[in-house]
Amino acid sequence: MRKQLMKGNEAIVKSAILSGCRAFYGYPITPASEIAETAALYMPKTGGIYVQAESEVAAINMLYGAAAAGVRAMTASSGPGISLMQEGVSYMAGAELPCVIADITRGGPGLGSINCEQGDYNQVVKGGGHGNYRTLVLAPYSVQEMADLTALAFTLAERYRNPVFLLADGFVGQMMEPVEFPEKAIEAETPRWAVTGTAATRSNLVTSLYLDADKLEAHARHLEAKYEMASRLETRSELWQTDDADIVLVGYGITGRILKAVCTEARAAGIKVGMLRPITLFPFPNDDFQRLAKRARAFAVVEMSNGQLLDDVRLALNGARPVEFFNRMGGNVPTHEEVLHFVRALAAQIAPASQPAEERLAHV
């Protein structure tokens, strides 16, 4: 199929509508505003709802209402707006409501900047709201993935009855690349549990309230079981030139693109470098890390935040291999030249792979 050139933010909306999404409730914020603008243009034309809410707080609660009424719904925002939405995300996870939230990240904390940063990792991947819940998090690194992972996000949201985040940085949102979409649009079915104002759904109830300790604990266990199942079934990552890699670079989003360029240049210089790019940040691809640790001598996390991804990589490796770190912040995107410089230094540090395999494996 032929492709067309499109911004990542626009691709999200078109993919969402093709995936049966018929509601967008949002609030403008750079660098996510094109998502709202595109939704404002296309939702009414495709039988959907577009509302510019009075705040991100209202927007996420409107999403709660739309989802409770059984409509596929989404919103989009960035750092400060996502912070405000965390209340509703917690309620939606608690009430087991599906929705898709695109976070096109910017610089923080506070007003920070509108530049490209990845400092929303913790508040999105770890769950910025209260209570024992998780959100599923997909991290696209190209416009094509913006489209594909949006479609996947709706599937997962409904499969697990849970909010799903698309965590993309300002670059992936703003850039244009060739993209292709499925030829046919999907019609979403109304879930049985939805409250739709009919005799058949009259007995349905959407709530996150369990006052009884045993009931709330049972509910928390139920949520936990869902996340456990998602960990087994939905974990996704891209392994790039890792088969023989001594050094495995780790990054997501736009950083993953830069790391690919680094891998190519480092290999040209004789350094065996590969990349592990988590596509799902929750569930995190822990198994891939353990598997690569059997061969690789070191891992290096590259991110545009203060070690937020680094924490998860350390947990995944659980001490199996050393983890080095390179980051830029404030809107400074690491250049492949500076990452290459860092990789060269790292390669010089680690001795050639002379250890017997048994000894290396003993550390795993």
Next chain:
Amino acid sequence: MSNDSALNYTVAQGRATSFFPTFERKDELQHATHFCPGCGHGVVHKMLARAIDELAVQDRTILVGPVGCGVFTYHYFDVGNISAAHGRASAVASAVKRSRPEAIVLSYQGDGDLAAIGAAEILHSANRGESITVIFINNAVYSMTGGQSAPTTLLGQKSTTNPEGRNAIPDGYPLHVSELLATLEAPVYIERVGLGDNKQLMAAQRAIRRGLENQVRGLGFSFIEVLAPCPTIWKMNAVEAQHWVRDVMEKTFPLGVMRDKTKETEPRPAPASAPALDRIPGILGVAEADLPTGNAHVMEQGREVDLEVRIAGFGGQGVLLLGEMLAEAGLDAGLEVSWLPSYGPEMRSGTSNCHVRISNAVIDSPVVTSPGVLVAMNEPSLRKFDRAVRPGGWIIYNGEEFPADCVRDDIHVLALPFTQIANDLGDARAANMVMLGALLQISGVLPRESVSAALRRLIKHQRWVDLDEKAIAHGGSLAAARSQEE
């Protein structure tokens, strides 16, 4: 004594069918509510259930419950139930109604919920004229959390957070939500009622029924504020509390209809039906017919392409369009492309730049830090990026003279007054296209057909297509002439 057996009695008022027969969602005491004796919530619940019964909308009703003493609406009402976060019920209800226009959507909220934390949500729901019915229970305190002050707490009224009583300074005044909402144009019906005596009770029952009826008729936003007793927190018996509503609360919160546009308001038209599913891709512009036709066949086979371009200038000089045209032409020629803009306030207040990559290999990073070609549409942009140009690369500069201190002996420069040249061609705004023509000539990568196709995809007005084609051709010949000189 009357003799019942001789008379034919029928039930005049009894348990509403819109209530569950027993409250099985409660953990215990499933035959009665959780409300304290004399609670206004219970009274309003019954009014609401009676109105739902009378209007025969039980199956269609969706009740959005609050956080507060009213949180358990779903224990009692045998209707579709959704419980919302504190203060957000009217936002939730707005989306529920828009999702299900046939449903009768009610938002039931207390004064902490609606007037404090949910003030923004109720104001904007009302202002959007959402076709919902909001029942607002005003008892002047936060009851569920133990009697703290609410925005509606009366002056002088004591609470756990105003132990000496509320003072206008520094606590402000009781918030008159009904009056506030009545300043808006959209609401069709706003009334404040009380539960202070029999007369008030009858008026309250009528108002709640009207609020629902308005929605059944499809009219728009209806809001009923109910002054309700809270004997427990007020530390009164039920009858004293009822009288306090009438004798004290009503002085601060006068009863009455604040808005009634129900007679002149026309029922809202039903939402337009959704287009057929097979039309969706076409509407989105992603159907087969919307895709570029492509001119990959005219590309020189086997030629390696790896063009990394940075384009910079002031906002309004067409920097982003130049880059987009380049990327679009690359795509048309069957190549891999990426276009990455600077964005944000820069778009509005000054410099603008973008990264373009065109390659026949999959593009790893779309970030161009060492461009092979820099297109600088002014001097500040030149100075920002000139050092980054890789050895052997090109700078295409819009200026009479290339600044002496920017001269490097390891790069090529094409410096021309492109704005003036474009002006001579017919419009100074075409300077970007003259520079694009020069860039295409210098890179020598993209076929003319692809550039034409890109131009036609991106430029809507024929006048501009003609001018831009001329500009691109002219830019190409200028660059060709320069390379012959070299």
Next chain:
Amino acid sequence: MTDTVKHDRGKIEIDANECKGCGLCIEACPPKVIAMGDHLNHYGYKTAFYAGSGCTGCSICFTACPEPGAITVYRTAVTSSRVEAPCASN
């Protein structure tokens, strides 16, 4: 009893299991035919009871009562065509 006493137009039943003894029905009742009993129900509340005669079937006690099913109001067929009985304001 004399022959001049007319039959009541209504009567009420109070479910002592649901009544919380708040007294709002007693306050609301125009002919004052509801009273508070001494008997405690399972909650420990005293409960209201119908005095047994004089009910007009006006239903205001039902409207004033906070519990969904604590009071049921009956009317005789003669008066049942009246939708709203007159109710006195207190």
